[in-house]
Amino acid sequence: MTEPDALVARLRAAGCVFAEDEAALLISATTDAGELESLVARRVSGEPLEYVLGWAEFAGLRLAVAPGVFVPRRRTELLLELATAATPTALLEVCCGVAPVATAVKMRMPEGSVIASDLDPAAVAVARRNLEPRGGTVVAGDLFGGLPPGARFDVIAANAPYVPTAELVNMPREAREFEHPLALDGGDDGLALHRRIAAEAGAWLAGGGVVLVETSRRQASVDLKIFETQGWRVEVVTDDELDATAVRAARD
Structure with a gap:
């Protein structure tokens, strides 16, 4: 199993419905293996993807978000x-x-x-x-x-x-x-x-x-x-x- 495939499997096991998309976003967020593992661990623990990435998409824009702040739907x-x-x-x-x-x-x-x-x-x-x-x-x-x-x-x-x-x-x-x-x-x-x-x-x-x-x-x-x-x-x-x-x- 390749590293991206393993990441998808971890996310899916944690209940992430769109595991493939989330894996791609997490991989693109950093080139550092240690930081990637930290991001994945946060997501697997249940933290919203937007908080992990630091942004949320809204009407084609990437808007900054922060832990605790309402994520735009x-x-x-x-x-x-x-x-x-x-x-x-x-x-x-x-x-x-x-x-x-x-x-x-x-x-x-x-x-x-x-x-x-x-x-x-x-x-x-x-x-x-x-x-x-x-x-x-x-x-x-x-x-x-x-x-x-x-x-x-x-x-x-x-x-x-x-x-x-x-x-x-x-x-x-x-x-x-x-x-x-x-x-x-x-x-x-x-x-x-x-x-x-x-x-x-x-x-x-x-x-x-x-x-x-x-x-x-x-x-x-x-x-x-x-x-x-x-x-x-x-x-x-x-x-x-x-x-x-x-x-x-x-x-x-």
């Missing part, structure tokens, strides 16, 4: 597509994690003003590595707490936590054991932060702007009522290919 590309379609001159991503939406929008629309915000200092540090070299800004704060007074945005995007607290134990091990609970726990019904966004976002939205919030199909009808109660015009948007659901909210 492909389904969040729906928020990116909705945000891009709105052609914003100013965009805010709250609960940004590594700032995937803000970074990708800045790459697509380099002249626009883009700000990302997160409460977690580790997430803020990684988001700055992704967004600020591309000309965006990252601030630390609880939702809108760290923003410049008087700032207004055409698009406010949020992948805020929406997993109910009691369901965290059912999440995949890679998320449950390695990602910070702050990025996962959405409260009793998963929608505590969504309620706050619905109540607070209007003060930061420019005329004609939209709020985009990732949710689940199961929770979408509740999210719709949350935003309607706060005076928003709301629609639920789904993408079967991405297995993604979002609410898009606007005001007259």
